[in-house]
Amino acid sequence: MSRTRIAVAGAGVIGQEHCKLIGAHPEAELAGIADPAPQARDYAAGLGVPHFPDLESMLDTVAPDGVIVALPTGLHLSAGLACIARGLPSLMEKPVAATLKDGFELARASEAAGIPVLVGHHRRHSADIRLARETVARGRLGRIVTVSGMWWVDKPDAYFDVAWRREEGGGTLLINLIHDIDCMRFILGEIRRVAAFTSDRVRGLAVEDTASVSFEFESGVLGGFTISDAVASPYSWERASGQALYFPHQPENYLFIGGRDGALEVPTMEHWHHGPEGGDWQNELVRETLPLDGSQTYENQLAHFLKVIDGEETPVIDAEDGARTLAVLLAVKKAAKEGRVVEVAEMLEGV
Numbered sequence: 463m464s465r466t467r468i469a470v471a472g473a474g475v476i477g478q479e480h481c482k483l484i485g486a487h488p489e490a491e492l493a494g495i496a497d498p499a500p501q502a503r504d505y506a507a508g509l510g511v512p513h514f515p516d517l518e519s520m521l522d523t524v525a526p527d528g529v530i531v532a533l534p535t536g537l538h539l540s541a542g543l544a545c546i547a548r549g550l551p552s553l554m555e556k557p558v559a560a561t562l563k564d565g566f567e568l569a570r571a572s573e574a575a576g577i578p579v580l581v582g583h584h585r586r587h588s589a590d591i592r593l594a595r596e597t598v599a600r601g602r603l604g605r606i607v608t609v610s611g612m613w614w615v616d617k618p619d620a621y622f623d624v625a626w627r628r629e630e631g632g633g634t635l636l637i638n639l640i641h642d643i644d645c646m647r648f649i650l651g652e653i654r655r656v657a658a659f660t661s662d663r664v665r666g667l668a669v670e671d672t673a674s675v676s677f678e679f680e681s682g683v684l685g686g687f688t689i690s691d692a693v694a695s696p697y698s699w700e701r702a703s704g705q706a707l708y709f710p711h712q713p714e715n716y717l718f719i720g721g722r723d724g725a726l727e728v729p730t731m732e733h734w735h736h737g738p739e740g741g742d743w744q745n746e747l748v749r750e751t752l753p754l755d756g757s758q759t760y761e762n763q764l765a766h767f768l769k770v771i772d773g774e775e776t777p778v779i780d781a782e783d784g785a786r787t788l789a790v791l792l793a794v795k796k797a798a799k800e801g802r803v804v805e806v807a808e809m810l811e812g813v
């Protein structure tokens with residue numbers, strides 16, 4: 463059986479992880495690496511794969527079956543269009559693009575050419591997030607009323623030595639909250655409007671280190687989420703789930719979903735409910751642990767991308783869906799900046 467040949471553009475932090483995942487997959491093969499950095503050339507040589515200074519020359523030389531784009535976000539649109547022009551499916555790292563205009567331009571190009579773009583919101587492939595969505599969809603919590611979550615981690619000071627992480631767009635909203643927003647959209651549906659506060663009080667950089675956000679979903683569900691990259695805690699999906707690449711596993715929860723008939727803690731998947739007899743606040747609740755399938759999210763993402771390349775599956779999150787997640791994130795930023803409630807529809811006008 464011939465392996466699916468995947469090229470990687472950008473061999474930085476996440477690009478190298480993709481290279482490792484491809485190397486470990488029995489049905490995939492790393493076709494080449496494009497990255498102008500000298501260390502990327504050495505990295506490619508170490509793996510014994512062709513190295514190119516730019517994406518286009520790599521695509522035209524190695525003719526891969528698919529491409530993983532792990533470039534700085536500002537280059538996503540041009541890289542995505544280069545793949546589409548050559549008929550190549552891509553796995554585009556998140557956020558789908560630097561602006562909504564770029565995100566929707568990529569979505570339209572993908573749609574018009576019939577060439578899929580899978581966006582790298584890897585949590586959508588995680589067993590806990592998938593099970594949370596299924597549990598809600600099956601009505602096991604009854605009508606959903608509210609959701610509450612947190613993402614509290616302590617990034618080291620050295621993380622901010624990289625210039626772009628101290629500049630507009632490098633803060634915890636666009637880097638981290640975007641994943642939580644995507645999960646909430648995936649599990650609970652579209653978000654109608656948001657209100658938010660942000661703070662840079664801990665580090666005093668030009669980017670936020672902490673934020674609190676209120677959401678109203680189109681279903682009427684109300685939710686709240688707090689995020690900080692300056693807190694020592696186990697309350698983040700990465701640490702709590704044990705699914706992320708660079709975090710120790712310390713089982714905890716980061717998301718709580720509340721319905722008329724029960725509540726769900728994610729990712730421990732504790733399902734609290736009254737049992738067959740029913741009851742109310744005066745009665746004890748039953749705690750049931752919903753079983754996870756033990757799969758790993760980044761491996762699942764790659765397996766899905768291979769099926770997208772083969773035409774067996776359509777992207778779990780395509781460029782348009784990725785752009786809609788970006789729209790909510792940008793609504794959060796606008797709400798905090800302007801001190802008002804922002805409708806997500808307002809962000810989507812004219813794009």
Ligand SMILES: NC(=O)c1ccc[n+]([C@@H]2O[C@H](COP(=O)([O-])OP(=O)(O)OC[C@H]3O[C@@H](n4cnc5c(N)ncnc54)[C@H](O)[C@@H]3O)[C@@H](O)[C@H]2O)c1
Pocket residue numbers: 471472473474475476477496497498499502515516517532533534535537555556557582583584
């Ligand atoms: N899904 C995830 O878990 C996850 C994690 C980290 C980053 N990301 C996303 O992945 C993307 C990359 O982030 P990163 O942290 O790996 O960044 P990075 O800075 O570590 O790596 C980017 C790489 O791209 C290379 N590059 C720059 N310009 C190039 C060009 N024109 N052609 C080819 N290569 C070029 C750089 O030399 C660098 O090696 C971003 O969009 C980020 O948001 C996703």
